[in-house]
Amino acid sequence: MSSPSKRREMDLMKLMMSDYKVELINDGMQEFYVHFNGPIESPYHGGVWRIRVELPNAYPYKSPSIGFVNKIYHPNVDEMSGSVCLDVINQTWSPMFDLVNVFEVFLPQLLLYPNPSDPLNGEAAALMMSDKPAYEQRVKEYCEIYAKPEDIGAAPEEKSSDEELSEDEYESLGDEMAGQADP
């Protein structure tokens, strides 16, 4: 059906029109990289991250898969793989959301208001709860080291393949589970 690809195109276009730098891979519109800037009033301000977006075939009925390519210190982002634990992306996704929503609203909100009570990065969560200034300092340090604009251009390749595995696993796990439901 043409409408899903039309939807993809539209979303991609909207994203580009909103001044996000998008790097396509293979022109296939299945996966691409987006350059994301840290939101202004957060300790992540000034950092630039390369975020890998993968649109499943059933997009928009299925949520896109989002991962940080370069490192970020955040309670809800796994430091090693870069995968994001965000309920709107994993659990409460709706076809009414689009990519601009994700980059304009969901990700900035996550960075501004992390959820330390159920973390992927336990250390970051613990630090945030016990010593907020130290946490912010750490975040800034990570930004200095890993989230400079130069880092974006030269994101390491091995990292993305690791991340692919974990993200795919994560996605396919969901599918498997769903598959088991059929009698």
Next chain:
Amino acid sequence: MGKSRRDKRHIEESWTVKPLHDHSQHHHQQQGSDHESSSVPVASSQQQYIKKSEHKPSNSQVGSLNSPNSDPLSSSTEVGSSNCGEKVNGNKEKHLHETKKEEIEEKKEESQPDYGNGVDGVVTRLEELFLGVEEQELSEEQLRINDQLQEDELLAMESIYGDNTFILERQRGLRSFQVTSVPYNLKASCHVVQKLIIQHLYVILQIHIHIEVPAELTVTAKLYSVGDCNGKSDSSEEFSYSFQVQYLPPIELTCLLPKSYPSHLPPYFTISVQWLDSSSISHLCSMLDSIWMEKPGLEVIYQWADWLQNYSLSYLGIDKDIILGPYGTKHNEDRRAISGIVSLEVDVPSLRSYNDEQCHENFCKNLHECSDFIRLPCQHFFCSKCMKRYSDIHVAEGTVNKLQCPESKCGVMVPPGLLKQLLGDEEYEHWESLMLQKTLESMSDVAYCPRCETPCIEDEEQHAQCSKCLYSFCTFCRERRHIGIVCMTPEMKLQLLEIWRIDLIKNDILALEDFDNFLAPVQVKRIGKVRERQNSSHLKDGQKIKEREMINELLSVKEILRDAKQCPSCKMAISRTEGCNKMVCQNCGQFFCYRCNQEIDGYDHYKDGQCELFPQEEIQQWEERMNPRQVMAQVHAELFPDHVITCPNCGQFNVKKDCEAQFSAFWTKRLQAAHSGIVASTALNQPGWKRILEIQH
């Protein structure tokens, strides 16, 4: 007075308002060919105008406007032209002005003093303004330059404002032949010619300027009671009605571009606004004047339009509120200000309906090509193709619990009737069975009969009886009911299987290859039957397969339970590869905690401290590192439960084995107490204590 404010949109009898970009006709005209409708315009009391392009170049074309067809007229016009021609060529403007003035005065006498707000009215006012000023004579060169600049400006305005620009053009009518009956004779024919000549003296351009309405703009209409015409507001007498709008009718700026624009004069303009009163509008007019005065000699229409669009509201001090009115005030003296405010009953509905129309148009613009829309019970609309695909995907994947309204945070389930239409019969049946299954699974007291797979309801503790085949079974292990005996876990079953297998093989009862025929009964009682079974060689293939399946299932269950946790509501085994502790069961949508396997809702579970966030072993390891003495005491306490006493200081369990105090703090206190005659009852039964007492006494 009689004319509705919407006149501008209707075509007046003598008027045609055409969009500026009617290029085809323009070009056609410039080739010098005559207009198709050959009749010549007439001097009647109604004004008539031709398109600028027809008469653009110079006086010489006056003659060509008289088309050959209209014979009766041509003679008179020629006469007229010969007579008036000189005048025309000489002080034409002056003369024309005079006659025009006469006309206007005539019109004034015969028609209403208020020219109304229609196109006619606007043009009349403009002409009034035009004629009120003596235009100086310009050289041919200058006229040409001005003309060119005007033409360019018009093109530019059209490209910027597009459909919102209009040029007022004259319409040819059959009335031309009536001229002869008008008893003005020569004068009339002069009128004709003069009219014709007037035409190429100026062009009238109208721009509709749509203001961007600030968010939450409220329009309030106040109607003061009779005694308060001068604006004194007595709140008890005041009647007001407020409503919000996102769109306001445009400001209509109509400009008459004279020959000496832009070199010497600004355009004559009127500003017409439906929702402002005359004095506000005349403020705007004065602003436009000052804009011209800043840079006279340069084209100014764009500056005007731009200012009106972006700054007029703030200039008037309108931020979030527009107040309609005041009603009943006198007309402002400024002829250029045309206010559309009539009365509460007229203004409010007209503004509201304009707003609604524009909202609707805007809504329509955002639609894409879907033809059918489906409305859900929650009043949200979706394209039928998209909904179909959405439903198909979820039914195919079995995630029927997610078949809700796609609108975020809505959550209303898609009704079955609609699903039937969307899915088609076969898929709908599939959906029904999935729903049934999910619902039953989520009910905690439903079990499936192991023999016939019908759902049964649990009676008492772990017991159910199938209503179909009357099989009475245990809901934990799905075997025959076993009162008093603990269920076997899958591990135990497997172990048993192994044991029996080995045993039977060892005893030559069971050949290796026959193992597949062997179904290990769970209960030990049944072992006796095994031998009989073994000997019967007529085991059906179906049963063999079933048995093998069961073994496989047991093995896989064992494997699964090693790594996974079960969803608390539907028991689906879920294993986590990565992520946080808050899990969502893909089967039933239940949130649960991976650590303690409880149903949760949100993240509060983790905050309360109820959840054991770390495994016990880790805690123990940590503690062990902390205090070996504590650990020792713990161990002792476990070994000798009868002798456990808690230390009054820290609550640590201690064991007193004999009368020597192992933990001196405790015993020192006791001894002291004993000395002072106070005896702690807990210590009384200790053998050591008795001895002390004996010693004492």
